[in-house]
Amino acid sequence: MASNSMQITPAMNQVIPNELWVSLESNGSTMMKAVRASHAPDGRKVDVKPMLRIIDNILLRAAPAIVEGTYEDKGLLEEEIFSRSDVDAKLKTLASIIKKVSSELFSHNNLILSGTFKANSNVNQTIIPYGMDCKCTCSGGRDVHATIMMLLDTLSSYSWDAKVVLTVAAFIVNYGHEFLLFTSSEAKNSALAQSLAFLKQLRDITDHAKFSKAKIDAITKLIKGIMAVTKYIVELHNLPPESIATDEAPMSNAMAYIPKAAYWTMLSVVICASYIASLSGSEETTELLDLSRLASEGSKMLVILKSYKTIYKEYEDEKCKTAYWDLVKTFSSTHSDNMTVLKTLLLAKDGKQHLVGHTSKRIHIEELREKHVFLLASGLDISKEEIDILGKLYQEAKSKGEVQYEVVWIPVVEKTISWDQEKQQKFEQILAMMPWYAMPEPSKIKAEVIKYIKNEWRFENKMILMPLDRQGKVGSLNALDMLLVRGNKAFSSIYNEKEESIWEAQQTWTLELLLGGIDNNFSLVLDWTKQGTIVCLYGGEDIEWIREFTKATKDAVKNISSGTSFELVYVGKNNAIKEVENIIKTIDDENLSRYWNDLSSIWFFWTRLESMLYLKMQQCKNLKNDRIMQEVTTLLSYDDSDRGWALFCKGSEMALAQGDVALKSMKEFSTERKDADLFQAVSNYIKKSQKIQRCSRIILSGDRQEIPSKKLSSDGCECSMEKCFVYRCCADK
Known part of the structure; x- marks a missing residue:
């Protein structure tokens, strides 16, 4: 056990010598030349972003002010990070190098904290790690630079952004928990924190808070600067390779500045580690001058790094603008080949x-x-x-x-x-x-x-x-x-x-026009109509209406003419694939009707209808007199109603109805005499019930340029539709 009557040495103060400050202000100093000479990357690529997120998460809980405004995803939970196997694999490959850097940081602080110092009168004894030499044998300033060069040598094969992030990660691994104890008000009142402080031989953290706020605030400010500079180093270093490799300004200047910013970051980490370690000391001995000056230097670097990013953006924007007009010219010119x-x-x-x-x-x-x-x-x-x-x-x-x-x-x-x-x-x-x-x-x-x-x-x-x-x-x-x-x-x-010419073969509204194409489900329906089968296509997402409509339809089919077959097929709803999947499952479980089990067919059906609408919008001069246009618009508007819809087909004839009208037509037919013509009866009922319909709407996917000055209207409605915008995060909701 060390004696209580010890004297503070200069090493404890960790004063940074003037030559280090000069090095930070000059690109051509001997120290900076040594820093650049230590860089020998072997081409390995390290994705440092997952590690940055984890560092951010630790600091968010230790000192939220540090990460405020620094990272976009500061609220990311640890389980969300580690649940990704690719992230876990990346971190495992870096574990050994982080451990090695941590060891070098820790050995540095064993050295600088060695020496004699006087115990506080309120503390019975000061515990020094076993085997520590109590005599300071070297200058603190030189030790700091030597430590940084040792770290640079260890990390020589890594890129500059990886060097910085790995060093910061090692710092957080070693000192994050101690810093949490000194900065978190919850931790100071925690029995667990007090126990950890005792085991780590830290002074009572409650008493410490009374007289170390200035030091803690200074460390917090410097760590915030470390994280901000680290972020910009990562951003600049991860710009497109062709930009980084260029010998032209501004990127040549930015890339030349990164080693200096990296050196400042590592210097600040080493000093921060020393100061946090000194918080376990028994007296307020550490000066704040170096911390403040380091933070000030970091602020200057941050301004320079930000300016490089801004200049780069302007530079790239100008390059893009020139290249863009070259591209426009290329497309507008005539060429002999493609x-x-x-x-x-x-x-x-x-x-x-x-x-x-x-x-x-x-x-x-x-x-x-x-x-x-x-x-x-x-x-x-x-x-x-x-x-x-x-x-x-x-x-x-x-x-x-x-x-x-x-x-x-x-x-x-x-x-x-x-x-x-x-x-x-x-x-x-x-x-x-x-x-x-x-x-x-x-x-x-x-x-x-x-x-x-x-x-x-x-x-x-x-x-x-x-x-x-x-x-x-x-x-x-x-x-x-x-x-x-x-x-x-x-x-x-x-x-x-x-x-x-796309409409020349099909100028009238028929089922073949509606379902023509390459889809097997479409072909099957067309085959039924050619064989004389009455087909009813229906859609929507109101499962109660679907249950009611399919039951009424089955009841009505009992009264159709002998020898006439009938098929009922569910074709989904526009822009609602997820909902349609659930409805199809219910239809299948309850045996309500046939359905298209291929979601691609459902998507094709609805997207094809929209495509018809857009092509007609480009071609037609008088939209209200175009039968195809009116039928497509009406079907899309019915689909967007709260209830379902139904399309009855027999041969080349079709009758389209809103959900309530279709349901009532089926119920009415089920009460008529047997052997009646179902299609004719339903068609007459629909015409009688839908001479004037209520106003409707259509929600189309995307903002198509064909529509801006146009107005749509659906069959039976005298009002025109005005174009509006609907914003939603997901088309399947």
């Missing part, structure tokens, strides 16, 4: 010219030369149903050989959102469902390309399909509508810009 356009559009930031398929097979962009190409633009929220239907069209074109085209997926991802492992996995999952090719790395799609797609192709959230002919000329905007309505038969119209 290569100029495709390479300008699909060439990655790093200059790579290949595309990747679902089997990981890669092809060179040159393989698309002189081919018709559909460019599929979508976010990572593209659905399986969308991919399935478009995939059927693509495979049909390949197998029949009547038309030939290739499809290339361009994932549109906001450049302001970082590309992490989770997004990469999502991208790979989507690509695995696609039978065509895609740009291999969404994070490397050029910013001007994303801007062009949004501005010139009017892309928002829903996928679009842009056709390029063999000379690289863009055909009809968003060929998806035409393909969904007429399948690959629309191919020639897409490239010849003859949208009106």
Whole structure:
């Protein structure tokens, strides 16, 4: 046990010598040259963001003021972080290096805290770790720099951002719990905290709070600066590689500044660790000068790092603006083939010219030369149903050989959102469902390309399909509508810009127009009508109405003419795939009716109706006199009502009714004499009941450009529909 009559040494004060301050102000100092010379990265990539979140979480509970305004996801719970297996695996690979850095930090503080010091008269004895040398043998300032160089040597093979984050993580591992004891009011009153303080030989934390607030506030301020500077180092270091590698300003200046910022961060960590360790001492001996000066230097660095980020953004914006107009010019020019356009559009930031398929097979962009190409633009929220239907069209074109085209997926991802492992996995999952090719790395799609797609192709959230002919000329905007309505038969119209020809074969409202296409469920319904079967398609999400309507329909069918068959099929609801899944389960469990068990068919049915509406909006001059337009609008408006709807079909005739009218028609027919003509009776009842209907609405997915100055109206309603906006977070709610 050490003697109580000891004297404080300069090492305890950890005064930073002037040469270190000079080094922080000069890029060419001997110390900074040594810092840069220690950097020998071996190319390993470390995703430091999960570790930053964990550090943030620890500090959030230890001292919330430190993380306030520093990290977006400061409220992330520990279980949410560790529940992800990929994060857990990443952290395990770094555990050993964090332990090693922690050991070096701890050994540094054993050294600087060694020496003699005088005990407080209110404390019986001061306990010194076993085996500690009580004689200070070296200068504190030199020890600080030596410790930092030792850390830099240990972390020499890591990138600058990883060096900093690993050092901060080691600091939090060693000193986070002690800092919590001194800063948390709850901890000071906790029996557990008092017990931990005793076991760690910390002075009574309740008494400590009376006279150490200034020191704690100074440490808190410095740690807040450490976290802020660390964040900017990570952000700058994780900018696109082609930006970091450039020798041009501003990035060359920013990259040259990062080692100095990293040195300041590590210096501050070492000093903070020493000061927190000194909180277990028996007297207020530590000066606050260095803490304040370090925090001040950190504030200066923060301003410089922020300015580099701002300058970089302005620099990139200017580059993007120039590249954007070059892209516009390229698309508006005439070319001998499609290569100029495709390479300008699909060439990655790093200059790579290949595309990747679902089997990981890669092809060179040159393989698309002189081919018709559909460019599929979508976010990572593209659905399986969308991919399935478009995939059927693509495979049909390949197998029949009547038309030939290739499809290339361009994932549109906001450049302001970082590309992490989770997004990469999502991208790979989507690509695995696609039978065509895609740009291999969404994070490397050029910013001007994303801007062009949004501005010139009017892309928002829903996928679009842009056709390029063999000379690289863009055909009809968003060929998806035409393909969904007429399948690959629309191919020639897409490239010849003859949208009106899409309706030439079907000028009247028939079930074949409504259900024409590649879907097997559609074909089965059409086969029934050709055989003379009366078919009733119905939809909605009110399960009580569905139960009532299907029961009434079954009762009514008992009275139909002998030899006449009847089929009842549930076709879902627009923009409500999740709800439809649950309804289908109920229909199946209770044996209420037939249904389309393929959700892709349901998505296709409703999206195809919307596509008909949009194409008509582009073509028709007098919408109120167009039968197809009126029927499509009416069906979409019925679908958006609180109750369901029903469409009765016999041969080429159809009768569409709102849910309540359809239900009443079935109930009325069930009371009539047997062998009556069900379709004729229902059709007459619908015409009598729906001469004038109440006002309705249509909710369409996305804000389509075809509609702005147009007004819709549904059959039987004399009012026009005004366009409004509905914002919702999920189309399935």
